[in-house]
Amino acid sequence: MDISLSTDEILDIIGEGIKEGDTDVIIKGIAALDIAESGELSFLGNNKYSKEVPNSNASIVLLPEEYKGKPRLNQLYLRVANPSLSLSKICEHIEICLNPSRSPGIDSSAVIDPTATIDPEAYIGPQCVIAADASVGKGTILEAKVYIGENSHVGKNCQFKPQVVLASYCKVGDRVRLEAGVIVGSDGFGYDLNEGVHYRNPQIGYVIIENDVEIGANTTIDRARFDVTRIQEGTKIDNLVQVAHNVNIGKNCMIAAQSGISGSTTLEDNVTLAGQVGVAGHITIGQAAIIGAQGGVNRDIEPESKSTGTPVMPLLQARKIDVLLRKLPELFKKVANLEKILEKKAVIKD
Amino acid sequence: MDISLSTDEILDIIGEGIKEGDTDVIIKGIAALDIAESGELSFLGNNKYSKEVPNSNASIVLLPEEYKGKPRLNQLYLRVANPSLSLSKICEHIEICLNPSRSPGIDSSAVIDPTATIDPEAYIGPQCVIAADASVGKGTILEAKVYIGENSHVGKNCQFKPQVVLASYCKVGDRVRLEAGVIVGSDGFGYDLNEGVHYRNPQIGYVIIENDVEIGANTTIDRARFDVTRIQEGTKIDNLVQVAHNVNIGKNCMIAAQSGISGSTTLEDNVTLAGQVGVAGHITIGQAAIIGAQGGVNRDIEPESKSTGTPVMPLLQARKIDVLLRKLPELFKKVANLEKILEKKAVIKD
């Protein structure tokens, strides 16, 4: 990746910054403080790394305004309100340069049903398939091999990476990013058992993905049995997550990789699931609750609470019990010892 | 989704039902009792929701024959033997209407090897690839972007959603449904360690998927090292499940999302794995056994038993231990107290 940014260009991008040191620097890359080399930019995003700043070989260091210290020879300190945010602006600029520009239009190898509606300013990449009565909005980019099912609608300025599947009758808002291999609208897992045989419940509902949702690679979102599976505005979902039928995920939730949410469960707004969490069906996780990694949620969860463990319990309780668990061998010995003492006393005194 | 069903049409579909109330109703959708609106159909599938029936705004309510109570104005009660089953019949009817009809034939963008055999009544969608010596049976529908490998055979009336991969030399029975992104026949994970380097065990076996099996989105089924990985008749598998090489899954098993089964393990008939269960290799889970969510199965499991936990133990034992775990802090205090009392006694009396 060929990056080349002058100090002036960087100041243009971040739109602020008090300069101290050498401004005659060209940035070729970005790296952490401890491994950055000359020609690279670094940043102090967390004060616990502040000891690494004086020893960093980075040519430019983004620092909080209150940081004390002076740059080395041929080094520039840029003091800004929020170094992490400024870094993201620079990275965003680089990302745009790195990403290929997609001129609007439809690749000749794509298969578009004549009844589909493609906005003239959308980009439909190689070997995409758009089925009957589907639509794709302005500014949306479908990379190669994306499938859009019958009667599904994709909003504006979305980005779908290769091999996204959006099954039929689903609705996607604006600025939605779906990573490679995401499946939206697969059938929910529902069966009636009758004399030892499982009969499929037809899954005639659909999926709504609201604005600004982002979903990670190979994640699966099932359509509803009837009604809708909904992912609300601003929620971000990591890779290999399972969202079952009729789940309702609130706004601005964060769901880390390999978590699974069973059918008809509700996550209120701002819920966080760490990695590999499992959530049972037909329950509610209250707003802003946090579930720790590998937690197994089998009951309703209080808003604003922190829980962990399988089955889940409050975080502080879980930590306490975890400490005591490690002392179990000692406890068994103590009890054996108490029994011995009492037995002896019994013999001697009773 | 445009649904429009008259009372008469609904009676036709379910084939039974005692009417009470307004029969002049057009149904536009299906919803749960508490949220159904006028123009929607609802059902009482579980008696614990029977209190919601009198307040429901649904225009038609499917009820068990013994249900007491009278419909509201402009509402129809339909009493049937099994409301859930009747609902599934209606949903199936709607599903058929919603799903695009696929006229038999091969899409012009599909790539079919000249040695492959496609039944004239099969449907091969856009950008499917069928390799040499493969075959696809009568009535089978391959949606877009399905890959069928060399010498693999797919039976009758199957439905493969977009991006299914069936690798070479695998066999699929009749009426098998594979959701989007399912991979059947990937190489098993087997290596010989020799002087620090892992040498791949060639995986020359294959996979058999028997009749009426259904497999969820992005699930992976590995081919055998030699011999066969087998999923027997009627088994249903959810999304993101891993089935390793040489696994043998019996008839009518239910495997929930994100579970994983290690190599050469056997599940007998009617086994249920809840979500995120892990099963070690070379073991047997007895028929009709049930493993709770996130369970870690590291030993053979008795038929008809219920187990949970990591490592797995009988369900009742696990529940008891879980209760006691939460009382550990109290137990540690009690033991400390007993020690103190005994010490005191020792000082005073010994």
Add this chain to the structure above:
Amino acid sequence: MDISLSTDEILDIIGEGIKEGDTDVIIKGIAALDIAESGELSFLGNNKYSKEVPNSNASIVLLPEEYKGKPRLNQLYLRVANPSLSLSKICEHIEICLNPSRSPGIDSSAVIDPTATIDPEAYIGPQCVIAADASVGKGTILEAKVYIGENSHVGKNCQFKPQVVLASYCKVGDRVRLEAGVIVGSDGFGYDLNEGVHYRNPQIGYVIIENDVEIGANTTIDRARFDVTRIQEGTKIDNLVQVAHNVNIGKNCMIAAQSGISGSTTLEDNVTLAGQVGVAGHITIGQAAIIGAQGGVNRDIEPESKSTGTPVMPLLQARKIDVLLRKLPELFKKVANLEKILEKKAVIKD
């Protein structure tokens, strides 16, 4: 699968072996000792199965040199230095015969950007897409539907199964095998929270997959925020594994199915993760450490150690505690009993 190998052909393939018994045998398949039939080859790979040898119906049995016993009528014993390795050689031979030969060249349905560089001895299968400035090396096979992004480079003699996605700016070494549905270079999951809204951290790094790495079906490997996500030489990864951004996996590691590794974590060389392990971010697992199935790793791990549990603890400690856990009901009773005795004593004597 039509396999047909004479005794002489088998000796040619394994290049060694002391014959005893009937050499006039044609092998049609391979099977375990207990289920092998006449016409099949079997092997004694683990001495615990040695009792099965005399009863095996296999026509050829690969045995360690020191094995005592005589073949049955119409049976051949082949004594070799390492039966498992000899078997792998035979299977490798069969695998080559079974796999379709891929003549170098580009399928007419593939879409290749004019700026991409394809070695004339590479094979590019049906409906592959190769983007601008990408390259594919000599002897590499891309099965159907593989996507190679802009500026990504694939080395020599690699094998990518159907539906592999290699996003832009990634580098793959030689002899790398990627199973169907593998996603390499998806965006990492990183956000800055600002007034309740999550802002995406642009992910401008990339992924390096070194020589002889093998990755299982539907596994996802995220690109770095900046810098690189790296999978080092000889590492093998199973199906449905998640590798987050900026992870660094050492040489010759083994990562079993459905494990997940969070951002910026390092696995040193020869680490083993069993199935469904979760590893937190920003930690280090020391070389040759082993983590048991479903383990939850929330801290740095000592080299050469064995750990298990959530949160993880040393294996021996975990086993001990697991045994004691099952005795908790008994312990609670003992303590209750001690309390009763002491109370009684108090009443009687104090």
